[in-house]
Amino acid sequence: MRMILNDVFLGSGLVYFSSPKMSAYIIGVLVPLVFSLLLRSTRNEKRRGLPADAGGEPGYAIRNHRITSPMKSAWEGISTLAQLFEESCKQYADKPLLGTRKLISREVEVSGDGRSFEKLHLGEYEYMSYGQTFEAACNFASGLAQLGHRREERVAIFADTRKEWFIALQGCFRRNVTVVTIYSSLGEEALCHSLNETEVTTVVCGAKELKKLVDISGQLDTVKRVICMDDEVPSNISLVEGSRGWTVKSFAFVERLGQENPIGPDLPLSADVAVIMYTSGSTGLPKGVMMTHGNILATVSSVMTIVPGLSPKDVYLAYLPLAHVLELAAENIVVSIGAPIGYGSPLTLTDTSNKIKKGTQGDASMLRPTIMAAVPAILDRVRDGVTKKVAAKGGLSKTLFNFAYARRLSAMNGSWFGARGLERFLWDFLVFRKVRAVLGGRLRFLLSGGAPLSGDTQRFINICFGATIGQGYGLTETCAGGTFSEFDDTSVGRVGPPLPCSFVKLVDWPEGGYLTSDSPMPRGEIVIGGPSVTLGYFKNEAKTNEVYKVDEKGMRWFYSGDIGQFHADGCLEIIDRKKDIVKLQHGEYVSLGKVEAALLVSPYVDNIMLHADPFHSYCVALVVASQPAVEGWAAQQGVVFVDFSDLCEKEETVKEVLNSLIKAAKKAKLEKFEIPAKIKLLSEPWTPETGLVTAALKLKRDILKKKFSEDLSKLYAS
Ligand SMILES: *[C@@H]1O[C@H](CO)[C@@H](O)[C@H](O)[C@H]1NC(C)=O
Ligand SMILES: *[C@@H]1O[C@H](CO)[C@@H](O)[C@H](O)[C@H]1NC(C)=O
Ligand SMILES: *[C@@H]1O[C@H](CO)[C@@H](O)[C@H](O)[C@H]1NC(C)=O
Ligand SMILES: *[C@@H]1O[C@H](CO)[C@@H](O)[C@H](O)[C@H]1NC(C)=O
Numbered sequence: 226m227r228m229i230l231n232d233v234f235l236g237s238g239l240v241y242f243s244s245p246k247m248s249a250y251i252i253g254v255l256v257p258l259v260f261s262l263l264l265r266s267t268r269n270e271k272r273r274g275l276p277a278d279a280g281g282e283p284g285y286a287i288r289n290h291r292i293t294s295p296m297k298s299a300w301e302g303i304s305t306l307a308q309l310f311e312e313s314c315k316q317y318a319d320k321p322l323l324g325t326r327k328l329i330s331r332e333v334e335v336s337g338d339g340r341s342f343e344k345l346h347l348g349e350y351e352y353m354s355y356g357q358t359f360e361a362a363c364n365f366a367s368g369l370a371q372l373g374h375r376r377e378e379r380v381a382i383f384a385d386t387r388k389e390w391f392i393a394l395q396g397c398f399r400r401n402v403t404v405v406t407i408y409s410s411l412g413e414e415a416l417c418h419s420l421n422e423t424e425v426t427t428v429v430c431g432a433k434e435l436k437k438l439v440d441i442s443g444q445l446d447t448v449k450r451v452i453c454m455d456d457e458v459p460s461n462i463s464l465v466e467g468s469r470g471w472t473v474k475s476f477a478f479v480e481r482l483g484q485e486n487p488i489g490p491d492l493p494l495s496a497d498v499a500v501i502m503y504t505s506g507s508t509g510l511p512k513g514v515m516m517t518h519g520n521i522l523a524t525v526s527s528v529m530t531i532v533p534g535l536s537p538k539d540v541y542l543a544y545l546p547l548a549h550v551l552e553l554a555a556e557n558i559v560v561s562i563g564a565p566i567g568y569g570s571p572l573t574l575t576d577t578s579n580k581i582k583k584g585t586q587g588d589a590s591m592l593r594p595t596i597m598a599a600v601p602a603i604l605d606r607v608r609d610g611v612t613k614k615v616a617a618k619g620g621l622s623k624t625l626f627n628f629a630y631a632r633r634l635s636a637m638n639g640s641w642f643g644a645r646g647l648e649r650f651l652w653d654f655l656v657f658r659k660v661r662a663v664l665g666g667r668l669r670f671l672l673s674g675g676a677p678l679s680g681d682t683q684r685f686i687n688i689c690f691g692a693t694i695g696q697g698y699g700l701t702e703t704c705a706g707g708t709f710s711e712f713d714d715t716s717v718g719r720v721g722p723p724l725p726c727s728f729v730k731l732v733d734w735p736e737g738g739y740l741t742s743d744s745p746m747p748r749g750e751i752v753i754g755g756p757s758v759t760l761g762y763f764k765n766e767a768k769t770n771e772v773y774k775v776d777e778k779g780m781r782w783f784y785s786g787d788i789g790q791f792h793a794d795g796c797l798e799i800i801d802r803k804k805d806i807v808k809l810q811h812g813e814y815v816s817l818g819k820v821e822a823a824l825l826v827s828p829y830v831d832n833i834m835l836h837a838d839p840f841h842s843y844c845v846a847l848v849v850a851s852q853p854a855v856e857g858w859a860a861q862q863g864v865v866f867v868d869f870s871d872l873c874e875k876e877e878t879v880k881e882v883l884n885s886l887i888k889a890a891k892k893a894k895l896e897k898f899e900i901p902a903k904i905k906l907l908s909e910p911w912t913p914e915t916g917l918v919t920a921a922l923k924l925k926r927d928i929l930k931k932k933f934s935e936d937l938s939k940l941y942a943s
Contacts, residue, residue: 273711274722274795277730279754281776284732285747287795289725291530295755295780296725297519299526300561304495305518307398309525309561314359317563320537321352323388324567326591332582344582350567350592358392361480365396366490368483372450372472374402374427376491379501381405381425383416383434386547387568389454389476391556393429394547398518401493405501405513406548409434410913417444418510419503422764429476431455435462442469452479495519501763502550504701513763516550520704523726523756524550525557528705530725532596532670532695533712537563540667542594544569550705551674551697555598567592571603575663577610593665600675601682602922608685611660629656633688637715653691660689668692670712674705676923677799679822680717687715696720698799699753702772702783703727706757708797722795728754728780729797731789737806738814739788746790750803754782805926807837813898815844817926823893824901827885828854832911832918834929835901836937845940846901847933848882849910855882870908879906905936 277288288295303309314322327348335341353361374380380397382404384390397404405423407416409431416437420428424447428438432455438445442465451473462473474482493499499521501513529535541559543566545552559566569588572580576587589597615626629652636649661668668690673683674697683694698720699707708729710721723729731749733740741747758781761769772784788801805817815837824833824846832849850873858864858881859872866872873879883904890900911917917929930937 271713272794273714274729274791274797277723277728279728279730279776280778280780281730281754281774281782282732282752284730284749284752285741285791286728286730287723287791287797288728289527289723290795292725295728296523296527296530297756298522299530304522305398305493305497306499306521306525306557307395307490307492307518309522309557310362310395310398311359313560313563314355316355317537318354318356318359320355320563321565322355322358322560323391324350324352324565324592325388326350326567326569326588330582343580345573345580346582346585347573347588347591352565353388355563358395361392362395362399363487363490364480364483365392365476366399366483367486367488368479368481369396369402369427369452370400370488371482371486372427372452372474372479374450376400376402378426379403379405379423380427380429381407381420381423382548383407383409383411383428383430383438384454385409385431385433385570386543386545386552387431387454388566389429390547391566393452393476398493398499399490401491401497403498403501405503406553407503408546408548410546411503411511412916413437413441415503415511417441419513420445420448423501423513426450427452429454432457435473439465442471445469450474452476493518495522498760500553502548502553502701512765512768514701515760515763516704517760520706520757520759521554521557524554524699524704524706524724525561527724527726527757528554528672528695528697528709529558529561531709531711532558532672535562535564539564539595540592541566541596542569542589542592542665543567544571544574544588545598545600549675550699550701551598551600551672554705555672559596564596567594589664590662591665593667595667596670596672597664597668598672598674600922601673601678602676604671604673604678604682604686607663608682611663611685611689626656630688634684637684637687657689657691661691664690670695672697674699677718677720683717697724698797699724699727699757700783700785702759703753703785704757704759706755707751707753710796714796716796719792719796719798721797723797724757726755726757730754730782731791734788734803737788737801737803739801743790746792748788748790748800751785751787751789751797751799752782753785754780758783808839809837809844809898810839810842811898813896815899820844820890820895820899821924823895824886824889826889826892827882829858829882829885832924834924834926836930841941843898843902844900845937846886846904847907847929847936848886848904849907850878850882852908873906873908879904882906903940905933905940907933 273290274287275290277286279286298304329346329348332344333341334344380402382390382393394404405425407419426447427450428448429452435453451471454476456475465471466473495518498515499518500516503511503513547553556566572578573588576590578587581587615623633652669692671692671694673694678696693712695710697709699705706724706727708720709724730752731741731747732752734750739748741749761773774782786803787799789797789799791797801816802818807815817835820835821833829851830848831851834847835844837844852869918924
């Protein structure tokens with residue numbers, strides 16, 4: 226594949242000098258001068274985003290410094306994901322692509338309190354080559370047609386991340402079949418709604434998801450075929466086949482069927498809809514976002530040009546849900562560079578993960594990836610895990626770790642060469658090498674997205690894992706397009722300049738008090754424009770017209786509802802969210818997200834939702850207590866309790882936690898009206914399975930409000 230280099234490097238300011246006299250002058254005088262200047266203040270001088278000539282609503286618009294007009298594709302003549310996949314498979318035919326671990330044994334362990342856990346012993350990664358994967362996708366495409374699936378009908382993929390997911394996706398693309406993606410953790414109502422709305426006729430799923438489908442089969446009028454990725458199809462499935470008229474086949478059967486009866490491809494165009502992605506929204510039923518091949522390709526192209534040094538030598542560990550746009554884009558990027566993808570899961574990621582049999586290897590230490598994607602919630606957990614382990618070890622190890630960490634932290638701002646470089650090498654060898662081994666020891670780049678990453682966690686991962694973090698900001702509606710931090714930017718708390726495919730504009734939001742004329746930085750609602758901005762919501766024109774606009778030049782813009790500010794170097798910082806700002810009785814604005822982030826610092830808090838409304842002058846909060854921390858405190862104080870939920874009901878416990886929240890609030894310099902006056906302490910954690918938080922662990926405020934409405938009114942009443 227020929228890369229379109231002009232597009233990528235345009236505007237990077239390369240200048241050639243031809244006269245020898247000039248060259249001598251440059252080497253002798255200018256170079257040392259520039260070098261000393263560079264070493265002093267590179268970070269402050271580098272402009273990563275520049276003013277953009279944008280249409281539409283007036284605002285403060287910024288583009289990436291590499292481009293003048295938004296990038297559509299990084300490869301000449303390639304305009305769909307199907308083409309990108311085919312070209313890559315030809316170019317890297319013999320190289321490994323999809324890796325899966327063989328199951329050696331499955332055991333059930335019973336813990337002290339009688340609960341049983343499944344433990345897996347997994348073997349080495351076994352790979353399908355690029356050539357084999359291409360054949361599998363073609364076979365699946367033919368098999369699907371042979372089963373009777375017509376091109377204009379939609380296929381849903383409802384499964385955990387695994388190689389069949391990717392093969393089915395590419396197989397559908399080869400026949401211009403639109404794929405509906407659904408989180409495997411989605412609840413019944415939302416699942417029914419997504420399949421109904423898109424009139425899906427074929428569902429591709431795993432055995433676990435098949436059971437869920439069977440449970441709701443009575444409400445699914447359009448489904449005719451189910452392709453099960455696992456061979457062990459539940460035995461009473463013939464009942465459904467009889468009563469609902471479904472055809473249930475295994476994935477392997479469909480591939481074989483296609484291999485024996487090949488059908489030519491029916492390739493899509495750039496503007497055809499590739500995926501309808503159902504997002505587990507934080508309010509109401511999920512909405513389907515229609516993404517064209519061109520939309521996804523724009524993001525894939527842009528990120529590919531930003532991450533430094535990508536090559537077939539890289540190894541990618543895939544474990545996030547493929548139904549999330551971040552993972553979908555990431556796997557297509559990996560395919561475009563000719564590198565392998567090793568599949569894993571959050572429960573088998575490390576040697577100490579829940580489902581890994583003691584003494585055997587987790588996915589990361591087996592695969593030894595160089596690149597991973599992660600959501601901040603996962604990175605926070607990694608950080609907590611390392612911190613706890615260090616604390617548990619105590620003694621000299623702890624002192625050494627803390628000393629090394631402090632030294633590296635203070636060196637972060639300085640030069641990476643000379644004596645400091647030597648010191649860094651020393652600490653890496655003595656202290657951080659062991660930490661790095663947790664993720665295989667070769668990690669060099671981490672893509673983070675989905676939510677803002679805390680500055681502390683970013684630094685921690687930088688130092689302990691020696692990996693650069695590319696923090697992105699984007700939405701499903703913009704196909705993850707938006708901004709992406711550059712590898713040499715060591716600042717924290719910002720999400721970088723616009724991607725090459727995106728123009729990012731701030732527009733005034735006077736009601737919330739954010740204006741582009743604000744100083745020292747322009748602030749406003751973040752609006753994203755360019756080829757990655759999707760077509761809109763499926764069968765929901767009203768909502769689409771509300772948040773998508775096309776300007777006079779034909780560029781599509783998406784109104785994100787997030788509030789941001791642009792730094793002088795063209796990097797964006799997310800500072801607030803429109804929906805999450807509430808006006809109290811006396812007119813003060815409370816930013817729920819900001820306050821929650823500040824209060825989460827308390828060791829007693831596992832999760833927290835702040836509640837504020839215009840009918841009261843103060844806020845209250847629902848707090849999920851951290852069991853180890855609260856029980857630890859109770860043990861120390863000699864508090865007697867029956868169980869954890871009993872402990873959370875006790876007045877003295879609530880008082881202790883509230884005091885700790887007030888301390889955290891004061892440390893973060895919150896205003897008095899921002900600090901919850903009363904709290905309800907909860908003992909049950911909020912997980913995606915309970916439906917109280919999204920798969921990316923964002924609060925579903927409306928649902929939480931409904932579920933705990935009684936508790937909330939009690940808090941206000943008392
Ligand atoms: C792909 O499918 C869509 C929807 O069925 C159709 O509108 C479009 O024309 C197809 N594209 C091609 C190139 O046939
Ligand atoms: C799906 O459609 C069927 C029939 O039209 C209906 O009975 C069912 O309630 C619908 N389910 C959802 C979740 O909309
Ligand atoms: C199939 O069997 C499982 C348990 O073995 C049961 O829970 C389920 O209801 C059965 N399904 C049907 C459609 O009979
Ligand atoms: C790095 O420098 C910036 C300002 O230039 C400062 O705000 C920050 O605290 C410094 N970080 C460390 C770790 O010293």
